[in-house]
Amino acid sequence: MVTEQGTIVADHVVNAAGGFAPQIGAMVGVQVPIVNMIHQYLVTEDLDVVKSLEREIPVVRDPRASCYYRQERQGLIVGPYETGGAQPWALDGIDWSFDAELLPPDIDRLLPWLEAATKRVPAFESAGIKRVVSGPITHTPDGGFLIGPVEGLENFWLCCGAGIGITQGPGAGKYLAQWMTHGQTEINVREMECRRFGSWSIGDYSVSKAVDEYHQMYQVHYPGEYREAGRPVRTTPIYEKLASRGAVFAETFGWERPKWFAPPGVEESYGHRRMNCFDTVGEECKAVRERVGVIDVSAFSKFDVSGPDAEVFLDRILANRVPRRGRVTLAHALTELGGIESEFTVSRLDEQRFYLLSAAVARIHDHDWLVQHRHEAERVDVKDVTEDYAALLVTGPSSRELLSKLTDADLNSTAFPWLSAREIEVAGVPVRALRVSYVGELGWELHHAMRHMNELYEALMTVGKDFGVVDFGLYAMDALRMEKGYRAWGSELTTELTPIEAGLERFVDFNSPFMGKEAVLKRSRESKESRLVYLSVEAIDADAHGNEPVYADGRLVGLTTSGAFGYVVGRSIAFAFVEPAYAELGAELEISILGNRCAAQVIADPLYDARNQRLRA
Numbered sequence: 001m002v003t004e005q006g007t008i009v010a011d012h013v014v015n016a017a018g019g020f021a022p023q024i025g026a027m028v029g030v031q032v033p034i035v036n037m038i039h040q041y042l043v044t045e046d047l048d049v050v051k052s053l054e055r056e057i058p059v060v061r062d063p064r065a066s067c068y069y070r071q072e073r074q075g076l077i078v079g080p081y082e083t084g085g086a087q088p089w090a091l092d093g094i095d096w097s098f099d100a101e102l103l104p105p106d107i108d109r110l111l112p113w114l115e116a117a118t119k120r121v122p123a124f125e126s127a128g129i130k131r132v133v134s135g136p137i138t139h140t141p142d143g144g145f146l147i148g149p150v151e152g153l154e155n156f157w158l159c160c161g162a163g164i165g166i167t168q169g170p171g172a173g174k175y176l177a178q179w180m181t182h183g184q185t186e187i188n189v190r191e192m193e194c195r196r197f198g199s200w201s202i203g204d205y206s207v208s209k210a211v212d213e214y215h216q217m218y219q220v221h222y223p224g225e226y227r228e229a230g231r232p233v234r235t236t237p238i239y240e241k242l243a244s245r246g247a248v249f250a251e252t253f254g255w256e257r258p259k260w261f262a263p264p265g266v267e268e269s270y271g272h273r274r275m276n277c278f279d280t281v282g283e284e285c286k287a288v289r290e291r292v293g294v295i296d297v298s299a300f301s302k303f304d305v306s307g308p309d310a311e312v313f314l315d316r317i318l319a320n321r322v323p324r325r326g327r328v329t330l331a332h333a334l335t336e337l338g339g340i341e342s343e344f345t346v347s348r349l350d351e352q353r354f355y356l357l358s359a360a361v362a363r364i365h366d367h368d369w370l371v372q373h374r375h376e377a378e379r380v381d382v383k384d385v386t387e388d389y390a391a392l393l394v395t396g397p398s399s400r401e402l403l404s405k406l407t408d409a410d411l412n413s414t415a416f417p418w419l420s421a422r423e424i425e426v427a428g429v430p431v432r433a434l435r436v437s438y439v440g441e442l443g444w445e446l447h448h449a450m451r452h453m454n455e456l457y458e459a460l461m462t463v464g465k466d467f468g469v470v471d472f473g474l475y476a477m478d479a480l481r482m483e484k485g486y487r488a489w490g491s492e493l494t495t496e497l498t499p500i501e502a503g504l505e506r507f508v509d510f511n512s513p514f515m516g517k518e519a520v521l522k523r524s525r526e527s528k529e530s531r532l533v534y535l536s537v538e539a540i541d542a543d544a545h546g547n548e549p550v551y552a553d554g555r556l557v558g559l560t561t562s563g564a565f566g567y568v569v570g571r572s573i574a575f576a577f578v579e580p581a582y583a584e585l586g587a588e589l590e591i592s593i594l595g596n597r598c599a600a601q602v603i604a605d606p607l608y609d610a611r612n613q614r615l616r617a
Ligand SMILES: Cc1cc2nc3c(=O)[nH]c(=O)nc-3n(C[C@H](O)[C@H](O)[C@H](O)COP(=O)(O)OP(=O)(O)OC[C@H]3O[C@@H](n4cnc5c(N)ncnc54)[C@H](O)[C@@H]3O)c2cc1C
Pocket: 016, 017, 018, 019, 020, 024, 039, 040, 041, 099, 100, 133, 134, 135, 136, 137, 138, 159, 160, 161, 162, 163, 164, 165, 166, 167, 168, 169
């Protein structure tokens, strides 16, 4: 590294330059999605009411006034997070001479919120103002930290983007240090992982999101809430069509994906309890289980891995053996410590060519993992082909009949068995058809050129009318995969667990010497780590979302990773990490959901079609 103070040789470089992080990133060709927002707080003169207190008052966060209050000697600090008119700063870069300096205050801008603060803290109304502090704070598009390795550069790390960095800084530093030293962190830090953003997030998107994040900083947020700022940034060709059919969209890695399809005139409501989409999502689920549904899954990350050493390479970094030609398998990449780093659906297109699919948000992460673990001598080409292919999942017991109306290809189980891949034509469109379904029904993912997506979708929905085809969204997909006991990357599948601890033994081939194998075996011998369990929950009017505490014998023994109502199996389901002693079938636990201790029992997974008969049909 060449600096003004001389040249420094370092094994690792961490970009922890705060507001300057985008400028430091640019020096090595890395785009950092950070926008500086101006924040101000006031310090009052001493107040009698504060002087008379026997104890220091706690820091108070007031969503109504959108302010925080903190004791400062014998006075108060009042800091508003304006819910409108917040100002980004130095969008073209910060002058290098600026070093933790302050900006000229502008108290008029804060007046509506300061006035609201006087209602909460009446003593503030007549307080003298000693000082106004104004300075820039880094904001990312989702308000979270950016830590972790940077794509494409070995040993170059980020630790920046902190909106409340005095509070969060020590934790971020601790986990980054673990990551740099051991190749993984002891807890799941996916929400801070810097590769959750790509080049699509730079520019106007980052600015709109940062301003919105600032405005919303002190508001109450709900599960499933995706605010409009900066959107849409990436859509598939059928976006307008889905919108006209009532799609309510979520945003993942910039992609707009339908969450559910609202009936005409129904606006989505948010809340912590079951929302107004509940019954409609139930209908979507039942239609998929009884008839057939179609969902746009184009956002999945897609990689073409090819070359003479592709098989050896994949066998080395994946815990499952790669499939035979024309077959599909599920395989996990593990860290050296045995934790689950990535999950791939691997299709073998020919002897030297594989098509890998993974979670939408994992695109940069997974591409980076594949590229970084390629040995120099290995003749393997890894190509990110996500944008080249759109994908529609057509699934449900009538999916074969529906597709048969649009293709000459033989779709019966002898010619096209479960977990196989074929290049066929559907409605005249060349598709790579994979017989897999994340909802656990007979079904095909149809991967095809983006430019054909409209005609393919149109044909499926037109012919599908006779079969009662429905559109379905992510909420239904999530409920259905929970019924089927399928784990999700980032929630159940994290570096915290080995595949054994996550109950994925059937996807591990211990005959092959894959990366992380020794650690997996060692941990399974010790059996000290948490276990993933599948739970039937006596929920009241809210299901688990993930991160709810799990209790047994009057103490905390675990944490949920995700949850949903299983409409077809008629009960609320959750996954949780728990201490091994509480992982036995039948173990009685409690989950705290919105303050209610809900009884939960460890059950055998899955609740739906345990023998995969529907998938094999
Ligand atoms: C008015 C105000 C009030 C705040 N209140 C709170 C609060 O109550 N609680 C809270 O948690 N947070 C608060 N914050 C936010 C907090 O200060 C930041 O989130 C935090 O400082 C960010 O830490 P950082 O290490 O990422 O960046 P910084 O603290 O900005 O540190 C980055 C460092 O990198 C150095 N640097 C940059 N470029 C170079 C270079 N090329 N070479 C060498 N060094 C370089 C800079 O000089 C700087 O020292 C407040 C911020 C402001 C402005």
